[in-house]
Amino acid sequence: MQEHVHNSRLSHKILLLLMALTIIFFTSFLLGRYQVMPDMVITILLSKIISLPQTWTDNMETVVLQLRFPRIIAALLVGGALASSGAAYQSLFKNPLVSPAILGVSAGAGFGASLGMILYYPWWGIQILAFLFALLAVAASFLVSQIFGGSSRNSMTVLILGGMVISALFQAMLSCVKYLADPLDTLPAITFWLMGGLSKVTNSDVLFAFFPIILSCIGLYLIRWQVNVLSIGEEEAITLGVNVNLMRIIVVICATLMTAAAVSISGIIGWVGLLIPHMARMLVGPGFALLLPVSLIMGSGYLLMVDNVARNLTAMEIPLGILTALIGAPFFVFLLSKVKRGWT
Amino acid sequence: MILSVEDISFAYPRRPDLINGISFSVDKGDVLCLLGPNGTGKTTLLRCLLGINKIKRGRIRIGGRDISEMSARELARLVAYVPQAASVAFPYQVMELVIMGRSPHLGVMSTPTEKDMEIARSALARTGISHLQYSLFSEISGGERQLVLISRALAQQSNILIMDEPTASLDYGNQTRILKIVHELASKGYTIIMTTHFPNHAFLACNKVAIMKKGIIAAIGSPEEIITDDSLSDLYTTDIKVVSTKVRGMLSEEVKVCVPLMTLEAAR
Numbered sequence: 001m002q003e004h005v006h007n008s009r010l011s012h013k014i015l016l017l018l019m020a021l022t023i024i025f026f027t028s029f030l031l032g033r034y035q036v037m038p039d040m041v042i043t044i045l046l047s048k049i050i051s052l053p054q055t056w057t058d059n060m061e062t063v064v065l066q067l068r069f070p071r072i073i074a075a076l077l078v079g080g081a082l083a084s085s086g087a088a089y090q091s092l093f094k095n096p097l098v099s100p101a102i103l104g105v106s107a108g109a110g111f112g113a114s115l116g117m118i119l120y121y122p123w124w125g126i127q128i129l130a131f132l133f134a135l136l137a138v139a140a141s142f143l144v145s146q147i148f149g150g151s152s153r154n155s156m157t158v159l160i161l162g163g164m165v166i167s168a169l170f171q172a173m174l175s176c177v178k179y180l181a182d183p184l185d186t187l188p189a190i191t192f193w194l195m196g197g198l199s200k201v202t203n204s205d206v207l208f209a210f211f212p213i214i215l216s217c218i219g220l221y222l223i224r225w226q227v228n229v230l231s232i233g234e235e236e237a238i239t240l241g242v243n244v245n246l247m248r249i250i251v252v253i254c255a256t257l258m259t260a261a262a263v264s265i266s267g268i269i270g271w272v273g274l275l276i277p278h279m280a281r282m283l284v285g286p287g288f289a290l291l292l293p294v295s296l297i298m299g300s301g302y303l304l305m306v307d308n309v310a311r312n313l314t315a316m317e318i319p320l321g322i323l324t325a326l327i328g329a330p331f332f333v334f335l336l337s338k339v340k341r342g343w344t
Numbered sequence: 345m346i347l348s349v350e351d352i353s354f355a356y357p358r359r360p361d362l363i364n365g366i367s368f369s370v371d372k373g374d375v376l377c378l379l380g381p382n383g384t385g386k387t388t389l390l391r392c393l394l395g396i397n398k399i400k401r402g403r404i405r406i407g408g409r410d411i412s413e414m415s416a417r418e419l420a421r422l423v424a425y426v427p428q429a430a431s432v433a434f435p436y437q438v439m440e441l442v443i444m445g446r447s448p449h450l451g452v453m454s455t456p457t458e459k460d461m462e463i464a465r466s467a468l469a470r471t472g473i474s475h476l477q478y479s480l481f482s483e484i485s486g487g488e489r490q491l492v493l494i495s496r497a498l499a500q501q502s503n504i505l506i507m508d509e510p511t512a513s514l515d516y517g518n519q520t521r522i523l524k525i526v527h528e529l530a531s532k533g534y535t536i537i538m539t540t541h542f543p544n545h546a547f548l549a550c551n552k553v554a555i556m557k558k559g560i561i562a563a564i565g566s567p568e569e570i571i572t573d574d575s576l577s578d579l580y581t582t583d584i585k586v587v588s589t590k591v592r593g594m595l596s597e598e599v600k601v602c603v604p605l606m607t608l609e610a611a612r
Binding site for chain 2: 094095096222223224225228231232239243281285289
């Protein structure tokens, strides 16, 4: 029998995870066609913080700082965002099968991005459209639930149904855009975007996604105990003194902001937000106060590892979303066989 | 009066009233038992007292203060809820659930401290289930789950406990175990309002009984005066007899029990 609440073994687990993440982080700089030695990587990274005499070539600096750095940070941000918003939604909806896409954020982003592409917007314009339509889709789902939600007894169900309807609507509009798109250049671009990937990520993209993701993480972390209590049911949470409506809105806003920011720089990447919270729960139990940071660390590390595979396994880049699904689906089945108890 | 309910009504939007014009009050140390057939609004009434249902009319006061003017947090410090033991979506350990009782005492942005752990542990000790603290809630028995939920309410340190059918689907041993705890808590100064489908339990653990019928309180008083052949037979629309029997060694020698009678039409 193992204790979930307050345990030195738990802090050991988090420490180990953090160490693993650090190792994956630095190793990722070494992977790639252009070889850079570990000491050079560290010197180049350090040179951005303290001034050092230049002992490296300009090529090395470009590879490390302009190519690998943004990509690695983006993988950390996107993986962490998807996993922690997934964990938050699973607790909020009291359902371990919920993913961050449940309220239509991905469908909205997909439509926004494809709209930007057929209008031949520049890359940053496409990102902003993806971000805005992602927010719009969730706002629409929320509005539907507020109008038709009725009594508080079934409002969460109505919110999920609203999310399904709005997702379907944006999927349909995405299909319209695809149908209208130029089949020679725009349509393949849309298709690739929907497969997800970080190959186009630059430092300015990272900066674009950084603040919404970090601020939302902090927001969720601050109310971690309230979300934890919410996961046993709204009505019981009310009787335990939780301001349910306010907490629900904060969770939806934070999860939406971070997912929208992640998706707008990476495209659609599935399974991370569903799979990682499960693995985290197996490790530290369902208490959200621990589940959130552990999901964040594991999601970051996982997506960074998968992205390393995506960019190095073959001469041609493999779309990240394809890999996460290829790994995720069988792994999820494996997890199901490991979880002997506790889902009912 | 620690809790007074003044002429309250409740209905879901655009629906008929579920409870209509209910008034009663309870004092420190009272155990009030709500009796009534399914669908008469017992649970609705409890949900009003807990602030889950917002009442349409009337007033609920605790210690003189109107609960509609309190935040969920303030109310939770005064009233704790012991729901029917249902399942939880995630594999929580008993301790993780009990410590949630500390929530109304925590800041919105903080988590339980070692002191809260201590309070949760002593709540578990009080219901006699300290040994279960690391067991999964989903893997313990129905009686144990009910004790966990009572422990959570005790960790909440509210003086009023609202229990929704605390003895439902429990065996005799567990029923009496729960009723003993109810009795003991009342003697320590807790005020308890509970619903039940067993009128016998009112004799065993309560000093007040209210009979609910179609959204109103039809009668309220001591178990002896309220629970009679006529009132029960009328309430549950089946013949019920209240019989007394002498039991040696019991505190109050005479024990009252309610017996439903199966009268076959032909035998009448």
